[in-house]
Amino acid sequence: MNLFTDAIAWLLNPAQWQGQYALPTLLGQHLLYTAISVLVAAAIALPAGWLIGHTGKGREIAVTVSGAARAVPSFGLLILLVLLLGVLQTPLAAVITFVLLAIPSLLAGAYTGFEAIDRRVIDAARAVGMTEWQIFTKVELPLGMPLLVGGIRSALLQVIATVTIGAYVNLGGLGWPIIQGIPLRRFDQVLAGALLVAVLALLVDLLLAALQRAAVPTGIRSPSPDRTSSSDRNGRRSARRAASVTA
Amino acid sequence: MITARKSRLALAVGVALAATLALAGCGSSNPLDEPSAGGGTDKGGETIVVGSQAYYSNEIIAEIYAQALENAGFTVEKKFNVGQRDAYMPDVESGKINLFPEYTGNLLEYLDKSATATSPDDVYAALQKALPKTLKALDYSKASDQDTYTVTKKFAQDNGLESIADLAKLNTKPVLGGAPELEQRPYGPAGAKKIYDVDLGFSATAQSTLESLLAGQVQVADIYTADPAFQTKDIVALKDPKNMILASNVVPIASSDIADKIAKVINPISAALGAEDLVSMNVQSTVDQASAEDIAAKWLKEKGLD
Numbered sequence: 001m002n003l004f005t006d007a008i009a010w011l012l013n014p015a016q017w018q019g020q021y022a023l024p025t026l027l028g029q030h031l032l033y034t035a036i037s038v039l040v041a042a043a044i045a046l047p048a049g050w051l052i053g054h055t056g057k058g059r060e061i062a063v064t065v066s067g068a069a070r071a072v073p074s075f076g077l078l079i080l081l082v083l084l085l086g087v088l089q090t091p092l093a094a095v096i097t098f099v100l101l102a103i104p105s106l107l108a109g110a111y112t113g114f115e116a117i118d119r120r121v122i123d124a125a126r127a128v129g130m131t132e133w134q135i136f137t138k139v140e141l142p143l144g145m146p147l148l149v150g151g152i153r154s155a156l157l158q159v160i161a162t163v164t165i166g167a168y169v170n171l172g173g174l175g176w177p178i179i180q181g182i183p184l185r186r187f188d189q190v191l192a193g194a195l196l197v198a199v200l201a202l203l204v205d206l207l208l209a210a211l212q213r214a215a216v217p218t219g220i221r222s223p224s225p226d227r228t229s230s231s232d233r234n235g236r237r238s239a240r241r242a243a244s245v246t247a
Numbered sequence: 248m249i250t251a252r253k254s255r256l257a258l259a260v261g262v263a264l265a266a267t268l269a270l271a272g273c274g275s276s277n278p279l280d281e282p283s284a285g286g287g288t289d290k291g292g293e294t295i296v297v298g299s300q301a302y303y304s305n306e307i308i309a310e311i312y313a314q315a316l317e318n319a320g321f322t323v324e325k326k327f328n329v330g331q332r333d334a335y336m337p338d339v340e341s342g343k344i345n346l347f348p349e350y351t352g353n354l355l356e357y358l359d360k361s362a363t364a365t366s367p368d369d370v371y372a373a374l375q376k377a378l379p380k381t382l383k384a385l386d387y388s389k390a391s392d393q394d395t396y397t398v399t400k401k402f403a404q405d406n407g408l409e410s411i412a413d414l415a416k417l418n419t420k421p422v423l424g425g426a427p428e429l430e431q432r433p434y435g436p437a438g439a440k441k442i443y444d445v446d447l448g449f450s451a452t453a454q455s456t457l458e459s460l461l462a463g464q465v466q467v468a469d470i471y472t473a474d475p476a477f478q479t480k481d482i483v484a485l486k487d488p489k490n491m492i493l494a495s496n497v498v499p500i501a502s503s504d505i506a507d508k509i510a511k512v513i514n515p516i517s518a519a520l521g522a523e524d525l526v527s528m529n530v531q532s533t534v535d536q537a538s539a540e541d542i543a544a545k546w547l548k549e550k551g552l553d
Contacts, residue, residue, distance in 0.1 A: 020449060021430070079454075087455040087462055167427065170451045180427035180451070185333075185360075 006188035007195060010177075016192075021176055023196070030173040030200065033163045037098030038106075038156055045103045046148075049110020053144065054136055062111060066104035074101055074162050082169050090169045101162055102155040109151015113144025145215040153208035160201045164193075174200065295505060298335055298344035299327040303539070304392065304473050304529050308348035308497060310543035311516055316346075318553055319512045327539075332357050340379055345502040346509065350392050351384075352495030365434075367391075367494040374498070383506035385499040388517035390525040392473040393495035394434060395484035396423070402466060403483050410486040414445040414467065424452035424459045425469030434492040442491045457482075472522060475530040497525065519550045 010016065016023050052058045074097050081093035117140060125139045164175030177193030295316055299309030306327050313323045326344055329335040336357065338344045351370045355362050358377040364370045371387050378384060396411050403409070406417060414421055429435045429449070436447040447467065452459040457476050460468035467485075476482060497520060499513045528546060531537045547553040 082455065087452070087458045087464060090455075167451070168453060169455070170453060176427065176451075180431065183426065183428040184431055185357075186431075 003187060003191055007191035010188045010192045011196075016177075021172070021180075026172055026174050026176050027196070027200070029166075029171065030160070030163050030175075030197075033094060033098065033166055033171065033173060034156065034159050037095050037159050037163075038102050038152070040095065041099045041102035041106055041155065042152070044099070045106035046110050049107045050114065050136070050140075052107075053111035053114025054132075054140060056115075059111065059115075062107055066107050069100055070104045072100060074098075075165050075168075078165060078169060090171060094163075094166050094169060094171055098159050098162060102159050105151045105155035105158065107151075109148045109154075110144070113147035113151075114140050116147060117143045142217045143220070145217070146212055149208065149212040149215045153205065153212060156204055156208060157201055160204060161197065164197055294322045294324050295345045295509065296324045296326055296343065298329050298339065298347045299325075300332075300335070300348075301328045301330050303532050304525065305348055307528050307532060307539045307542050308520075308525075309346075310539040311520075311547060312346055312348065312499060312513060314540075314543050314547060315512050315516055315552060316509060318547075321509070321512075339500060339502075340381055342381060342502045342504075345505055346513070347500045349384075349498050349500045350495040351387055351498045352393055352493035354498070354500070356493065365490040365493050367496055370494045371496070371498070378500070381503055383501050383503045385501055385506060385510055386514045386517040387496040387498040388520040389496065390473070390520045390522050391494065391496045392471050392525070394425070394429070394432075394469050394492050395472055396439075396487070396492075397460065397468050397470045397482050397484045398466060399460060400481040400483050403485075408485060410488055411439060411445065411491065412443045412488075413485070414439070414447070415443065417466075420446050420448055421466035422448035422450050422464075423467045423469065424450045424456045424465030426453055426456070427451040429469050432493075438491050442489050473525045473529055475526060475533045478526050478530050479534065515552060519552060 011023070049062070052062050077100065078093060078097040081096055082090050085093050121139060121143070122135060125135045130138065163173050164178065166173045167175035167179040174193055174196045177189045177196075181187065181189035181193065297309050297313045297316070299306040309325070309327060313325055316323050329338070329344070332354070335344065335347065339347050351367070351374050352365075355364070355370055355374045355377055359373070362370075362373050362377065364373040367387070371384065375384050396414075398408055407413065408416075423429070423436055423439070425435075430451065432438070436449050439445045439447050450459070450465050452465060452468070456465075456468045457470060457474070457480070459465045460470070460482065461480065468482075470476060470482065470484070472484065477484070497517070499517065501509060501513070524546065528542050531542050532539065544553070
């Protein structure tokens with residue numbers, strides 16, 4: 001436990017709050033790389049996932065591609081891209097790495113959100129004369145939102161944890177104290193960096209968990225917060241009600 | 248929701264567990280703890296176990312020691328590629344490994360965090376004092392593998408740079424590239440300011456330090472003296488007349504009980520191993536892809552030590 005108090009002391013030392021590697025700067029870099037990467041990944045994965053979910057086509061390809069992408073080791077990919085693109089393009093190499101990391105979760109969140117909708121709801125929407133665009137925006141998007149937010153949540157967590165390796169290629173971030181501390185054998189600094197990353201991940205996760213709860217459309221929200229599989233059926237039924245109301 | 252909460256709990260537990268494991272790893276855990284068969288000293292010093300770091304240049308030096316000892320009639324067991332200092336030092340101290348090529352400055356830093364010596368002789372003297380009783384440092388060699396402030400030859404010529412102090416003449420503040428930890432070392436930017444009154448920026452170029460220097464991203468780079476690039480690229484290390492940078496010469500570290508016996512074989516190697524020798528052997532390894540055994544055998548032959 002001694003090391004923990006040392007780590008906290010390291011964090012509170014004014015020396016860590018100023019200069020080139022001040023903690024707020026590192027936090028900013030970490031969040032910036034996370035945000036850019038997840039946004040770029042979302043711009044690619046969400047339209048693709050929605051299209052797959054809406055048409056029901058191309059699911060196998062999506063599963064294969066995202067499964068393969070999940071198996072790529074981020075650190076190896078990052079170093080490979082830095083070697084291929086050159087030292088002047090390290091930010092680009094890092095963003096590509098993190099985007100590839102975020103895509104599978106986002107893609108899965110987008111198309112499973114649509115797939116989980118009771119087909120009869122979609123059929124009903126079509127039967128009352130909704131256009132495909134209306135079905136997409138008024139039925140599928142809201143009903144698929146909770147699972148999509150779940151996908152965003154897991155993508156964000158993975159990227160936050162992985163941006164740590166950005167410090168290996170001179171991009172700063174909260175991995176910096178860890179990567180600098182190991183060769184110096186300053187384990188208070190290493191632990192402090194690890195704690196910062198963990199706390200950041202947990203905070204973002206809590207925030208997204210709240211957002212995920214809020215993303216459940218009012219119509220299908222169940223009275224009790226602890227929904228079981230039986231109340232899920234109720235949810236489906238109320239979803240149908242909600243769909244007919246929207247129509 | 249229940250599962251989400253569970254997984255969050257699992258995450259928290261996982262984080263805590265990982266932290267504990269990592270901390271335990273920093274302690275005394277040791278990959279070579281299993282009793283190794285034929286560990287030298289217990290058998291009356293018949294077999295000499297030579298170790299090396301997981302670093303190709305270090306392995307070449309270890310190979311030289313091993314071959315020279317074999318040629319002198321000793322039975323040698325090689326334990327190469329034993330990771331970094333944290334991993335192998337306990338086994339060197341306990342005598343499971345009897346001979347290890349080391350670097351004076353880096354080893355001193357490991358043994359004594361508060362050491363202040365920087366010049367080759369001072370570092371060697373301090374190292375001899377800092378070593379545990381079970382170990383002895385044999386003669387150190389002129390060859391070194393230590394940090395430098397290196398610039399491209401063109402940059403040096405254009406600006407008339409010879410020593411680190413000359414960096415103060417530049418109109419713009421040069422940026423120093425190097426490993427992340429350099430920023431905190433006594434010979435990092437703060438040291439250059441204190442000792443040479445030179446203002447330097449810092450960029451943690453890590454593995455791509457050489458590329459960053461050649462691409463002009465940094466003007467000064469910390470490149471190790473034994474780096475093949477000193478032979479293959481147009482770069483030059485700035486002189487360090489005030490010994491700001493910690494000297495780190497190649498030094499054989501031996502178990503005390505056999506040190507005197509092998510000194511007559513190993514010390515001539517240290518005497519013959521010059522700075523250029525080490526660089527050129529590293530070039531043979533990285534550029535020509537020659538094996539450590541071949542490089543070592545060739546060098547011993549050239550120096551007439553075989």
